[in-house]
Amino acid sequence: MSEVSRFWNEQADGYQSQLGDWIERSHHRVTADILNRELEGGRVLCVGGPWVAADTELDLTVVDVSLAMLRAYAAAGMRPVLGDARRLPVGGPSFDHLVVPLVLHHITGRGGRDARSNVRTAVREAMRLLRPGGKLWIQEIVVPGPIYAAELALAPLTRRLLGLKRIPLVVFHTDRFLRRSLEEAGYERVRSMVTDSPHEKWHDWITPVIGLPELKIPRLLVPVGYRLLVGERPGE
Ligand SMILES: C[S@@+](CC[C@H](N)C(=O)[O-])C[C@H]1O[C@@H](n2cnc3c(N)ncnc32)[C@H](O)[C@@H]1O
Numbered sequence: 001m002s003e004v005s006r007f008w009n010e011q012a013d014g015y016q017s018q019l020g021d022w023i024e025r026s027h028h029r030v031t032a033d034i035l036n037r038e039l040e041g042g043r044v045l046c047v048g049g050p051w052v053a054a055d056t057e058l059d060l061t062v063v064d065v066s067l068a069m070l071r072a073y074a075a076a077g078m079r080p081v082l083g084d085a086r087r088l089p090v091g092g093p094s095f096d097h098l099v100v101p102l103v104l105h106h107i108t109g110r111g112g113r114d115a116r117s118n119v120r121t122a123v124r125e126a127m128r129l130l131r132p133g134g135k136l137w138i139q140e141i142v143v144p145g146p147i148y149a150a151e152l153a154l155a156p157l158t159r160r161l162l163g164l165k166r167i168p169l170v171v172f173h174t175d176r177f178l179r180r181s182l183e184e185a186g187y188e189r190v191r192s193m194v195t196d197s198p199h200e201k202w203h204d205w206i207t208p209v210i211g212l213p214e215l216k217i218p219r220l221l222v223p224v225g226y227r228l229l230v231g232e233r234p235g236e
Pocket of ligand 1: 004005008047048050051063065069084085086102103106
């Protein structure tokens, strides 16, 4: 079992239950309102779980590397499939939509180079399963360029420090890098929507590291933004 699967198997109960009422005032609600509306009637593949507050009336197949996370999705009526975003164990191309919600920053490897290469692999793999004209949706947490440069340079050290707590490395990308990755993979009409919530304030106390619930800091110290990117597989 990989380090990432083990980590998410351990986190599954806590992750699902800690979201609670806060969802309604968060970036999750902004994203869910768009996706629940735009994906209605389509065949949807979610990679790395569904988006939070997904409409369970939708036709949802969910791939994840964690069996424990999949169990919760199956209980909510979704079709669970154990697999990795970089080599999806599903035949294609038959999906109208492929959604990757808050997952790409977890597919990292040993450092920044692996993390960037994994994003490119995952968006290419997504294209294989989309029907012509189908859409890839990416929900992500993004950082400004200077923070990204520091994050990439420090990734080996960050990996070692997180490793002390058995937490796999996380790398947040820039909006620009994500958009470029979609364009380079051949997606058309690529755009990015800001999904920050007006209810999330700079002085809120947040737990920035999943797996370290005791670490709480003001949002001000975490210079991230929320985005929903979309690109279309070229038609025939
Ligand atoms: C932060 S959780 C997001 C869960 C859900 N999508 C959401 O928005 O709340 C990250 C999820 O990505 C999954 N994951 C991590 N690496 C993955 C990979 N390479 N392929 C598929 N899923 C992966 C984890 O098991 C975990 O369920």
